[in-house]
Amino acid sequence: MDLSLARWRKSTRSGSTGxxxxxxxxxxxxxxVRDSKDPAGPVLSFRPDTWTTFVHRLPER
Structure with missing residues (x-):
């Protein structure tokens, strides 16, 4: 998986504790998707429709 063109952004649901x-x-x-504390670490990948379903099922904060 080539991620060289990936533009990473922090999730709006990320906490202030790091x-x-x-x-x-x-x-x-x-x-x-990756852990911001370990940018060279493992990456999870999803199809866009799967990711959209996941995000829409998250509980409201």
């Missing part, structure tokens, strides 16, 4: 999730949703056919 527990942050970064999302790259600018790649065709792919949404990538």
């Amino acid at each position: 527990n942050c999730v970064e999302v790259a949703d600018n790649l065709p056919g792919l949404v990538a």
Whole structure:
């Protein structure tokens, strides 16, 4: 998986304690998710429709 063009952004649901999730949703056919504390670490990847379903099912804060 080539993530060289990924534009990472912190999730609006990330906390101020450093527990942050970064999302790259600018790649065709792919949404990538990683831990901001470990940018060289593992990345989860989802199909855009799967990611949208996940986000819409999150409880309101």
